[in-house]
Amino acid sequence: MTLKKSILYSLLLITLLVGGKMLFHSVPFYEVILKSYASLLGNASAAFLTLTGNPSSYELASDALVMEGGKAIAIQNNLALKFYVYMAAILIPFSTRNVQSVLYFIAASIILFLVAVARNAGLILVYERMDNLVMAVSYLFRFTLVWWAIVYRIQLHTSLTKKFEVANQRFNERFQISLRSLLFLVLVSTSLMTLIDQYLIQADTFVAESLSALILAFSENLLHAFNFRAVIDGNYIWLGNVWVFLGTPCLGIGVMALFAVLILIIRSHWINKLIYIALGWIILIGMNAVRVVYILHHLYKNGDYTLNLEAHDLSNYFFYSVVFILLMIYIYWFQDINFNLKNKWHAT
Numbered sequence: 001m002t003l004k005k006s007i008l009y010s011l012l013l014i015t016l017l018v019g020g021k022m023l024f025h026s027v028p029f030y031e032v033i034l035k036s037y038a039s040l041l042g043n044a045s046a047a048f049l050t051l052t053g054n055p056s057s058y059e060l061a062s063d064a065l066v067m068e069g070g071k072a073i074a075i076q077n078n079l080a081l082k083f084y085v086y087m088a089a090i091l092i093p094f095s096t097r098n099v100q101s102v103l104y105f106i107a108a109s110i111i112l113f114l115v116a117v118a119r120n121a122g123l124i125l126v127y128e129r130m131d132n133l134v135m136a137v138s139y140l141f142r143f144t145l146v147w148w149a150i151v152y153r154i155q156l157h158t159s160l161t162k163k164f165e166v167a168n169q170r171f172n173e174r175f176q177i178s179l180r181s182l183l184f185l186v187l188v189s190t191s192l193m194t195l196i197d198q199y200l201i202q203a204d205t206f207v208a209e210s211l212s213a214l215i216l217a218f219s220e221n222l223l224h225a226f227n228f229r230a231v232i233d234g235n236y237i238w239l240g241n242v243w244v245f246l247g248t249p250c251l252g253i254g255v256m257a258l259f260a261v262l263i264l265i266i267r268s269h270w271i272n273k274l275i276y277i278a279l280g281w282i283i284l285i286g287m288n289a290v291r292v293v294y295i296l297h298h299l300y301k302n303g304d305y306t307l308n309l310e311a312h313d314l315s316n317y318f319f320y321s322v323v324f325i326l327l328m329i330y331i332y333w334f335q336d337i338n339f340n341l342k343n344k345w346h347a348t
Contacts, residue, residue, distance in 0.1 A: 045120035193254025218289035268335035
């Protein structure tokens with residue numbers, strides 16, 4: 001791939017990743033494509049459920065996939081059409097093996113469709129509290145497919161493979177895993193954090209109860225510092241007649257686990273890693289308390305939830321940004337601090 005093609009290809013991928021949603025909605029006949037795909041996916045999901053002994057049907061007009069004697073779900077808000085576009089953009093442009101790349105794209109599209117069918121069937125069959133688990137697993141499969149496509153595309157070009165190997169060698173000087181493994185970890189991190197927050201950590205465990213109490217106590221003290229009297233009741237914190245419930249998925253355990261993993265894979269002294277992980281967790285817990293205070297104060301002042309953007313989701317992006325900044329601080333400063341107290345003691 002020439003330099004010009006590489007630049008154009010990179011710009012294409014960046015544009016899709018950054019402005020993907022807006023671009024998808026501006027595509028001509030987008031609604032027609034959406035409805036057609038929804039009809040195909042809905043009927044295929046209904047057929048699969050029926051074949052497995054769970055008679056079902058899909059109605060496009062009401063967007064309802066219904067199982068007889070069971071629950072109904074809407075599917076048009078979770079079609080994940082963007083993944084087909086991602087796969088096409090990664091596999092096809094400027095390929096040196098056009099036929100092979102197109103065949104791989106077709107195979108990937110079939111897998112994406114089957115994952116969507118399995119997801120819909122899972123959402124119909126499981127209890128409601130398991131819905132997020134089904135969604136997380138489906139995204140885990142999708143992003144694994146994206147990772148495979150990226151690896152394939154790198155291997156397709158000799159010059160790109162050589163550059164990647166050089167970058168990987170430099171990367172291995174600082175990290176204990178390969179650059180390819182880190183790419184996979186980054187792609188599936190959101191799904192893994194959802195699995196941790198929603199299912200691996202239960203509400204009645206010591207970790208969840210202790211962390212919830214700590215965050216709420218921190219929130220209460222912050223409010224008290226600004227002359228607001230808050231009351232903690234279990235996992236609830238009240239301010240006047242409004243409240244915020246701090247559920248297990250909101251504790252940020254997934255983000256804290258991701259932060260710890262990223263620090264642990266860096267080649268440096270264990271004492272530096274452990275101290276920095278503890279410091280990072282304190283910062284993340286404090287940020288979570290600030291989020292609780294912000295939402296509770298907003299409710300107290302406005303009487304209802306009038307935020308233009310979802311504070312929970314918006315703050316997640318901020319948390320990820322802070323984790324990245326903390327990672328950079330560790331790599332370029334904190335890991336070089338000498339905490340070898342024994343040697344310092346003998347030196348004196």
